[in-house]
Amino acid sequence: MAGLSIERVSKRFGEHTAVDALSLDIAPGEFVALLGPSGCGKTTMLRMLAGFESLSAGEIRLGGRTLASHERQLPPEQRNMAMVFQSYALWPHMSVADNVGYPLKLRRVSGEVYRQRLAQALELVGLSSYAERSPQDLSGGQRQRVALARCLVTDPDVVLLDEPLANLDRHLRASMEQSFRDFHRRTRATLVYVTHDQGEAMALADRIAVMRDGRLEQWATPETLYRQPRTAWVAGFIGQGSLLYAAAGEPGVRLEEADLMRGLAAVVAERTQPLLVRPEHISVLADAPSGQGLPAWVEGGTFRGERYELHLRLASGEALLAYHPVALDEGQPVEVVLREGWCLERDSQ
Numbered sequence: 534m535a536g537l538s539i540e541r542v543s544k545r546f547g548e549h550t551a552v553d554a555l556s557l558d559i560a561p562g563e564f565v566a567l568l569g570p571s572g573c574g575k576t577t578m579l580r581m582l583a584g585f586e587s588l589s590a591g592e593i594r595l596g597g598r599t600l601a602s603h604e605r606q607l608p609p610e611q612r613n614m615a616m617v618f619q620s621y622a623l624w625p626h627m628s629v630a631d632n633v634g635y636p637l638k639l640r641r642v643s644g645e646v647y648r649q650r651l652a653q654a655l656e657l658v659g660l661s662s663y664a665e666r667s668p669q670d671l672s673g674g675q676r677q678r679v680a681l682a683r684c685l686v687t688d689p690d691v692v693l694l695d696e697p698l699a700n701l702d703r704h705l706r707a708s709m710e711q712s713f714r715d716f717h718r719r720t721r722a723t724l725v726y727v728t729h730d731q732g733e734a735m736a737l738a739d740r741i742a743v744m745r746d747g748r749l750e751q752w753a754t755p756e757t758l759y760r761q762p763r764t765a766w767v768a769g770f771i772g773q774g775s776l777l778y779a780a781a782g783e784p785g786v787r788l789e790e791a792d793l794m795r796g797l798a799a800v801v802a803e804r805t806q807p808l809l810v811r812p813e814h815i816s817v818l819a820d821a822p823s824g825q826g827l828p829a830w831v832e833g834g835t836f837r838g839e840r841y842e843l844h845l846r847l848a849s850g851e852a853l854l855a856y857h858p859v860a861l862d863e864g865q866p867v868e869v870v871l872r873e874g875w876c877l878e879r880d881s882q
């Protein structure tokens with residue numbers, strides 16, 4: 534199987550740069566998410582991969598083969614890629630089987646080979662018994678599985694998915710995430726998945742390209758993005774946490790409790806290093822002042838079933854989100870001990 538290489542790819546629409554010198558090396562069989570807020574250029578990048586959009590600069594290669602550069606580009610049908618859309622794009626007048634088999638017919642596959650590949654594709658998405666139904670008689674999740682089966686009958690090298698779960702309700706999204714994981718495990722195709730939902734990207738992808746204003750902000754595994762975000766912007770986009778400033782540390786360093794607490798207790802003028810503190814790394818001491826932690830007070834709390842999320846305010850004026858097993862009163866003074874913090878780069882924008 535071939536790896537996918539995106540090299541300094543840019544796309545300009547008039548004065549506007551939608552994708553700006555983006556580079557990614559995607560390993561064969563890898564499940565990759567392009568993640569970012571609306572308008573950051575994810576779909577444009579996916580459309581360039583598919584061949585629906587030309588490149589203003591850069592190059593896209595699959596294995597050793599150049600698929601596209603600003604000079605020449607292979608048409609979509611010569612790329613051995615398949616795309617799954619948010620809207621499913623199924624033919625309403627055809628049965629599930631005919632929808633799934635359609636790309637094979639286009640390639641003039643027929644007879645026993647056609648039947649076998651159709652049966653395999655339907656089986657892979659768990660829809661064998663729905664072959665003769667009309668797509669209109671299926672749920673949203675089932676329709677999306679038909680779309681998946683249709684893209685995999687042709688045995689593509691790369692499957693491109695554009696917000697495939699956006700039209701489904703929350704409950705169905707969770708079960709479809711499982712279907713996507715199964716799909717990936719069983720096909721081992723290279724998957725490029727566009728989403729603005731960080732939870733979805735974290736749950737599914739081997740690696741995530743976080744995009745901002747057409748540029749790559751960070752390219753890393755979900756765990757690295759969570760534990761070691763490069764900038765405050767990425768930290769704000771992935772998971773929950775608080776941005777504080779300390780008189781200790783430097784970008785890319787994890788501060789343990791002692792250094793962190795000293796750095797936070799320093800005078801405000803010396804506290805210049807931005808850092809991320811995750812709520813699970815905060816202990817809230819709710820009893821009488823012990824002098825062990827930094828003074829804070831409770832501004833509010835939200836019940837989340839297994840815990841409360843507490844919104845705290847430090848004496849410095851900074852906001853802090855912490856988890857706590859029981860509710861605390863609004864206005865209640867507490868002390869907080871921060872067990873670790875991650876030092877961020879200063880945001881350039």
Ligand SMILES: Nc1ncnc2c1ncn2[C@@H]1O[C@H](COP(=O)(O)OP(=O)(O)OP(=O)(O)O)[C@@H](O)[C@H]1O
Binds near residue numbers: 546550569573575729
């Ligand atoms: N054909 C086009 N002509 C002009 N501008 C475009 C065109 N397609 C996209 N853009 C612009 O390029 C930028 C990136 O768009 P794109 O659709 O790639 O973003 P996105 O991250 O996929 O957003 P969303 O999650 O909302 O789909 C946007 O500012 C958009 O308005």
